Every structure is written in structure tokens, then in C-alpha cells.
Amino acid sequence: MIKAIFFDVDGTLLSRNGRVSKSTKKAIASAQKNGVLCGVSTGRGPRSLRRIIKDLNLDMFVTYNGQLVYDDHQVIYSHPFEEAVIDEIVNYANNNSRQLLLGSAKQVEGSLTMRIGESSFVRRVIRFVPKKFPIRTVKLGLQKFSPNRRKERYSKLAILNEPIYQCMMFGAEYENEKLKKALPNCDFQRSNPYTVDLVPKGGSKVQGIKQFLAYKGMAFEEAMAFGDHLNDIEMLKVVGIGVAMGNAQEGTKESADFVTDSHQHQGIEKALRHFKVID
Template identity: 50%
Template sequence: MIKAIFFDIDGTLLSAGGHVLPSTKKAIRAAQERGILVGVATGRDPAKVGRLLKCLPLDMYVTYNGQLVYTNEDLVYSRTFEREALEQIVSYADQNSRSVNFGLREQVIGSRLMKLGQSVIGQRLVRFLPRSLPVGFMKGALQKIHFLRSDLHYRRMGILDQPVYQCMMFSPVAGDRRLAAALPGCDLLRSNTFSVDIVPKGGSKLAGIQHVLTEKGIDTKEVMAFGDHLNDIDMLKGVGIGVAMGNGQQQAKAAADYVTGSNNSDGIAQALRHYRII
């Protein structure tokens, strides 16, 4: 029996227009009325989650790809970068002219370029860009826009003296192997073609979910998870029922137990009906 459900946000809970579909709201309320706990498992920061999903009465929050986990009552789990790992990230960004955002408990600071990319508007734009578009061209073009330029060197911003849960770096997929070699104390989690989430080694959505389950006394076999991208694969494979959205990446679909409709076509409600959750 399913006792808890976790949803990715972008491409899953949110439609391409950045909204939660009425069918999704209704389905989640129906699941909660049956005593099922509902939460998110996302690479987003807590503040952004609160703004994007203020219309949903959620029970659990796995944010920053599992590095900061909490319920409406308690902090469940918190893990930040070791100083050495953060030094390596900042050095790599400086040496390679990479734009980076740094995820803190209450806010995300850093590059204006990355903040645009992490916004709902930015996410919509990315979905319309050709997958073959060179990332180097995109980065160069965007950084010529004056208001996107960073005014401060990352080190002078005091980044190294703050607890950072996750970094988001503008980086092409082709550079992942080089980046991973430069950051041995980190894992790379990708949710789009143009940027990569960097977390402490061993961090993931599934690991974050497991902390909540321990707190609630729920087995992973009693959990359903929804996702659409590469950073969702571990949780889709690791829970009792993994559901991939119809708009999702092929690798995510291959890892899932069921492929539902798209985030624009009532996919969440469809899957919950399929498994008789509602």
C-alpha cells in the first residue's frame, strides 16, 4: 500500500506554463484525504518551492536534491559542503569563467545569469531552445547583456564562509567528465542541458527521501515518486512505484515502472487513477 508520494517540480508538478494543473491539485487533495503523505523532491531551494507551490498543501520537502529536508513541523536533515569542496567549486568557476549560483538556507546568491536560468521564465525558454544549440554560444551571448554580469568575484562575496547546500553551474553536458574530475568531493546532478547541480558526494533525491521515511516509519516500497529528468532516475528506481512523465527524458522513462501523460495533459491524475490511489 502506498503511504507517501513525492513529486519533482519542473516538468512534473508544473506545466510548461509554470502552473499546477487543476487536475493535479484535485488528485493530490484526494490522495491526502486517504491518509497518504505528499511531498516534493526537487533541486529547487526552499524559498522558490514556497513561491511556486503555495497553492498545494504539502507535507514533506526534499530540497536541493536531498541536501535540505524538512516537514511543516521539523527539520529532518541538513548537509552542506565541506570547505575544501566549496573551495574547489569556486576555483573551477573562476578559472573557467563559469557562472554559479550558491544555495543557502534562506536564499540563492551568485550569478544573475544563473538566476535567470533558474527562474520559471528561464526554464520555459530552455525548453524551446534547440538541443543542438552550442552552450558556449549561449553563454557568450547572454553574458554580453549588462544586467546579467556578476559585479563581484565569488570569493569577495563571502561564499566560502557560508553554509552552502548546493551549487548550480552553467556548464555543458560535454564538460561533465572534466568537472567531475575537478570536484572529487561532489556529485553532479543534471536537470537540463545548460546547467548542472553540484551537491556533496552521495547526495541525491532518493537519499533525502529516505531520511523522511525513517522519520515517518515508512518503507521505500510504500512510496511512489514522479519525475521527468536525469536527476529523478535514482528515486524512480529506488521507490516502490516510479512514474515518469510523458514529457520526460527517455532515460527517466526507462527507469520508471509506469509512463504517464505529460505535465500538460493531466499526467499526475492519470497515474494516480491507474494505480487506484484515487
């Protein structure tokens, strides 16, 4: 029996217009009425989420790719970076003129370019960027001509006095191995081809979900998850029922127990009805 459902946000819970559809809102409310806990499992942080899902009465929040988990009452799991690892990341960004964002429980600070990129509008648009987009050229251009380019740019940010749960860096998929060698104390998660989320070693959405389920005395088999991107694969594999959206990447679909319709066509509602979570 399914007791908890975790939804990815971008490309899953949100439609292309950056909003939760009426169909999805109704389906989630129906599941909750049936006693099922519903929440998110996302790479986004708390500040970003508040703007997006303010009209959903969710039960739990697995944020920053599993590094910060909470409900309306308390923090359930907190896994920030060690200070030495943050120093490594900041030094790498400074020395290589990298665009960088740092996320705490209350705020996000860093690159203005990336803060703009984190907006709901840009996140919607980026899904339509062609695969042949010259990401390498754009990255080099930002490194060379950024108006905020200066030595030790990120070293004096006020946010460094707070626990940091996730860093977001501008970097294309072809740089994966390079980044792993440069930052061996991090794990890397991607929700798009152009930026990468850095989390503490061993951190993942699965770890966050595991902590929440343990807190509630539930097993993975009693959980259901929805996702669309590669950073959702592990989550879809480990829960009792993993559902890929119809708009999901092929690798994500192959890893799921069930492929539903897209986020544009009542995919969440249809899957919940298929598995009789709602009537």
C-alpha cells in the same frame, strides 16, 4: 500500500505555464484525504519553491537534490558542503570565469545571469530550446564578456557564511567528465542540458527520500515518485512505484514502472487513479 508520494517539480508537478494544474491540485488533495503524505523531491531550493507551490498544502520537501529535507515543523535532514569543498568550487569558478550560483536554506546568491535563468519563465522557455543550440559558443561568450567578470568574483559573497547545500554552474553535458575531474568531491545532477547542479559527494534525491522515510518509519516500497528528467531515474527505480511523465526523457521512461500522460494532460491524476491511490 502507498503511504508517501514524491513529485519532481519542473516538467512534472508544473505545467508548461509554470503553474500546478487544477487536476493535479485536486488529485494531491484527494490522496492526502486518503492518508497519503505528498511532497516534492526537486533540485530547487526552499526560496524558489515558496513562490511556486504556495497554494499546495504539501507534507514534506526534499530540496536541493536531497541535501535539505524538512516539513512544516522542522528540518529532518541537512547535508551541506564542507567548507573546503565550497572553497574548491568557488576557486574553480573564479579561475575559469564560470557562472555560479550558491544555495543556502534561505537564499541563492551568485551570477546574475543564472539567477535570471532560474526564474520560472526562463525554465519554461528553456525546454523549447533546440538540441542544436550553440551552448559551447554561449558559454565562451559569457566567460569572456560577462559584465560582472572580475577576479575573485564569488569569494566575498555573504552567503558563504551560511551552510551551502547546492551550487549551480553553467556547463553543458559535453563537459561532464571535465567537471568531475576538476571537482572530485562533488556529485553532479542535471535537470536540463545547459546547467549542472553540484551537491556534496554521495548526495542525491534518493538519499533525501531515504532520510524522510526513515524519520516516518516507512520503507521505500511504501513510497511512490513522479519524474521526467535524468536526475529522477534513481528515485524512480528505488521507490515502490516509479512513474515517468509522458513528456519525460526516454531514459527516464525506461527506468519507470509506469509511464503516465504528460504534465499537460492530467498525467499525475491519471497515474494516481491507475494505482488506486485516489478514487
